[in-house]
Amino acid sequence: MQLSRNAKESLKLATALVSVYAIAMGLNWEKPFWAGFAVIVCSQASLGQSLNRAILWIMGTLFALMGGWLIVALFPQDRWLFMIALSLWVASCVYFLQRSRYQYFWITCGYVILLLWDATGGDLSISYEEGILRVQESLLGIVVYGLIAVLIWPNCSRDELDKASAELLEKHRLFAESCFDRIQKQEKVEVRPDKRVELLKTDTRLNAAIDDASSDSYEIWECRKQWNHFGHRSTAVTQSLLKLEESLALSSELGVSKYLSGVDEYIEDIQDRFAQIKHAISAGALADRAVERNIQGDVEKIKELSTFQTAALAITRRSLNDLAVETRFFIDSANDIQQMGRSYLKFPDEGGGYWLGLLMPDPDRLGNVVRVLVGIWIAYLSYLFVPGMIGGLLVVLLITVIAIIAAVSPQIRLFETCIYTILVCLMSAPLYFFVMPKLQGFYSLGLMIFIWTFIVCYLANRAFGTQSMIRTLVLIFPQIIFNFNDYQTYSFVVYTNYVFVLAIIFCILAISRNIPFSSHPERNFKKNVDRLLNSAACLILQGDIPEARRRSILYRLYILYHINIVFIAYKSILYWMDGIDKNRIEGMSRYQMERVISLLMLIANQVKILYGIDKSKMKFVAPKRMMREAFIWRCLAGKILFYLSGKKREVHIDSLRRGYRRIFHRANVDVNELMEMGAYSAKSKEGVSNFLYFLGVTHCINNYLAELFHLSESLDWERFCEERFL
Template sequence: MLAPRFPSPRFREAFKTALAVVLAYGIALSMDWEKPMWAAFAVAAISLATVGQSLHKGALRMWGTLVAGVVSLTLVALFPQERWWLMVFLSAFVGLCTYRMGGSKRPYFWNVAGFVSLIICMGSVPATEHAFDLAVLRSLETGLGILCYTLVTVFLWPTGTAAELDAAVHGLAATQHRLYQGYLRLLAGKAEGEDLQPLRLQEVQQLGQFNDALMGARADTHEVWELRQQWARLEADVRDMMAALARWRESFDEVQALDLKALMPEFPSLAEELDARLGQVERILSGKAPERQPKPLDASLNAEAVRALSHFDRAALALFRSQLRRLESLTRSLFETAADIKGFTAVSVRPVEPTRTRAGFVLDADDLVAAARVVAGVWLAYLLWIYVEIPGGVGIVIMTGSLGMALATNPQLPMRLAFKPVALSIAFASILYIFVMPRLSSFTELGWLIFAVTFAIGYLFYKPQQILGRMAGLIIFVTMTGISNAQSYSFLSLANTTLMFVLVFMILALAAYVPVSPQPEKAFVRLLRRFFRSCEYLVSTLDWDPDSDSARRPTRLQRWRRSYHAGQIATLPQTISLWGKSIDPKLLAGTTPEQLQALTADIQALGYRMQETLEARAAVRRMLAGPDVQNEIDTWRAGLKEIFRGLSLDPDAADHADFRALLNAKLERLEAHIETALNQADTVSVPPTEAERAYRLLGAHRGLSEAVIAFAKQTAVIDWPRLREARF
């Protein structure tokens, strides 16, 4: 290596970032490029802890810049003298990029494509003849910044992502193993009062760390790239395992009173085998050879003991078994894939399957709201620039769009949290601009200043959660100082830039109310209502019959709507939880944050129950009983649909006692009709697999009812009027 190893990784990363910024400025100034700050922007944007992550982000930034250049030149060529049409299509493209940031695996690519297109198009107004030169120059400057940081990280204390990837995936496997063991204790009644919520939160965080490390390792580690398909399969398996464990936990309430050992004689050995598999997966991912291979599992039932159960208990047992089978499949897949990756198999154990199948394009309401806010902010800034002489000129449009897109992915972030670091950065850069830079007479002196400032920012904001502060400090420093070959100093320019940032934050604060209020308590209630609207629609789809020619056969539009609402119940619980954590405790009055989070946990459980019901219904092609049973099921669905409709209008309307009385009465009538129908039917002719699927559906119905009742019970402790009252 070029230098001895320093004891502090913080020092190394700050040093590399500072050196790359100085090199980028030096080369850009020697080439006499206009506004070399864009090369420094590129360094600030990709300065991450490992080579792989930096290379990955650098590639995304480069591709985003190139796409933005093509789009911008196309728009300028189409509307050279029509600024309104240019702005219409430019804002539409920026809105599209903002929308794609929410659901894409490469949000940074769309972020760069959006704000660089603003830079090129707005920088070309009104003199559009220089648009091509500007696009080429921005691409060159971005490429220069990426190249400088890449070379520095490759040759100076290179840090690969392979070790980080191994640590992340091993930690995630260990957490999932501990969660499984905790759930087993809970099922056995040995975990009274044990709080597994911290483990679940840790699992979510570790999954994100694993995804980030995997993207970086693909770029800087040849072995990971060669096995990229196996790593993709492992990523899909651990993600599915997270959902499977949570849904398995939700099935405990209905089987808690059952004697599982009598009903499933092999359940203790089955649970022990799953535990051993997860332990072996953890061992393999730590780099050690497995001590044993997966054994075949027997989930057969004691037919005599099962016959003594009520039909709803049989249904609960069928649902529980289906979740166990899912865990069996996933643990075997995890074991085989992990062994293949770590080289503990002679050949690939099985063909690598696609990680996901696409269900078609489905809109996301939250991403649409984010796009609408960014477009509204850009248009407001544009109109102010056209009709009012405001400080900053066209820069206010560019900065509004850039900051708006950066904040779009974190709508829960209060604007005041971003304002404070920006204000401090402006004050610091202003002091340097007024009192220090006029005394410099050569690039050597300027280079030392750039190095010192960049090093200080990188050193102080080293932690991953401080990356926004690091980027804000660097970007404001290079913007306020305006370093160029023809350097000039003007207090008026400094004041205008400062006022521009103030106006930008005012515009973003106004645009945040488009189309709905950004206040956390209002967003919490609004998203809760949307969740129940989706539940209402999905319950209405349970009587669909894709194989029928009757009115119960869904149209293409209906299937698309079902996909949309199914996506909503899968993603909204986590979003609601994030907004709930953002609510100011002072506004909750008698409601504690813990009670609010307990409510969001019930929403998550309700979402899992709804997903289980949809999957169970899709698997059933033959009901066990006749029209009387079907009529009772339809009655239950109609009652549940009315409950969801009421909750979508007013979540405070939930009445625990009324819901329990209503749903229990319907379920009791349903069980009585099933008992009568099955006693009269020729059940021998029913295939066992079809019978189990029907019982699983019945169990899902019961579980969904219990989840609604649990939610209604928790709503009683929430101070809903305080959440809904107007606040400014």
């Protein structure tokens, strides 16, 4: 009989739990639960994910113990200063984990320090001994599960990497083929939101597979730098394809090949590049090096076009050239994997966006930090001032663990999580009261642990997935209730106390999750929409800031903050959309919500492009009259974006409508004059190209703003954001 992957993973987890309990109880350890806890949290869908978690668990535990001992040394007698220092530690961990590649390291750092505090019963004088014991228990769980994951039905991530890379390369090819087909047939290109989302998700999947395969495949580990560079280049190609589709939506009907020279040869070359990259990755062969391509316009023919058409053609030409550059680098990265090349050294700033996102303040991340701290302090003050509080310090520890995990997925339905966890705990009651007292030795106990763990894990994996918070909790809480050890006792009071502890924890979390603002998915969806529109408006308005002000540190931080918001907008909005019940949407239809998201992503992409245009080169060719019109356009576009984000700023809707109709007419410049200026020198040519590109981007933003503006008039955001259920 062929076992499913779910059944195999459940059997591996059950075997690992039985093994660690046998070893821990054989060594007469006081709390074998923490070894079992390490097994549960390290068990993942693939070997690479499990090993990654195991390594991060060890590193996080050691780092947290050093931090805990430092805090104990600094504040051994002052309860309040100790708690403040502990809160700052947890807050730092929660803040960094939300954008870090190594989330589990920060999760472990955040709660292990409270685990140490709980283990000592508040007596920090014995923290060293307890800390060493916790490290031993955690290492036992990690080593045992790691050995079982490697030796029994290993689910290596290399296969997932091969599948993810092949799927992404195929989607790249099909996406480009669709765009090129429209160019050749002179058909209008429609922006396809579903295909764009699929492409972005597949790109994210590839980068995750590279991280996992680097842990469980020696071959991938040896060339991990080359694979990481390949992942970065694939993301760059994905973004170039999305920009190309956006530009073709404006110009495809013009007959691009009529005004741009060498388009047919370009299309054939790019399609060949995608085919070569796919063959290089799948067959392990080297791809032919790509030659540089630069699409040029036919100046005489372009002079026949209107300003709108010239601007659209300019942005299409730039998009085609960008795609040619990125596919050339993509080929180099694929060849690097085969011959251990070092083309990644040409891109020293590839990880710059990661560090910007990690360090830059983010309102959602700060809100999650506040939620965790509120939960910890409510539990701690209750422990101090409520005599004989059920659970004691265990409540503080478990609230910290669950709140930190929830910070990574705040859209999780707390009520649903609570119901499933309590239900599984109640299902464990017959075992606790009627089966366990009659067991004669560890063999019978081990059989019970094996069967229980297999059934719960199998059903939880099938219902919620291997990385679900609910799956982790329904496996952990029964282990707390069973409390396996060499001096097993059974008490109805203890059992009911643990169930009440669980109820208390979820009650406190229900309070803290709405501080400082609601975690309601609809409200956070709207909040992120407003935040994106506000940041887009701020970036658009920064085009004419004096150079002296640009050099100030505060201004640079201000700009970096808004750039970060625009860059993470896609993930933030889609993240909260996943938490919305699509069958109970009020105030708008499902199609309208998806269209809003699509338009926001298009606006975000164009605003990023607009901010990156070199304005100094534009000023070299454009007279003051043109730059003045560009300034007026920025002001009007910024006002519309501010209005859509909910900031009226004393702007009347009628003036916005009239202003929008005049936006592009104010920038209606003489194209023939610009073309003649571009023939003078290379600098003039580059300046003309930048100005036409600027006009093309503004044309895109105008179209998207117009549609979003009209769409917003039919949406009832207040009704959409209303609380409808727990």
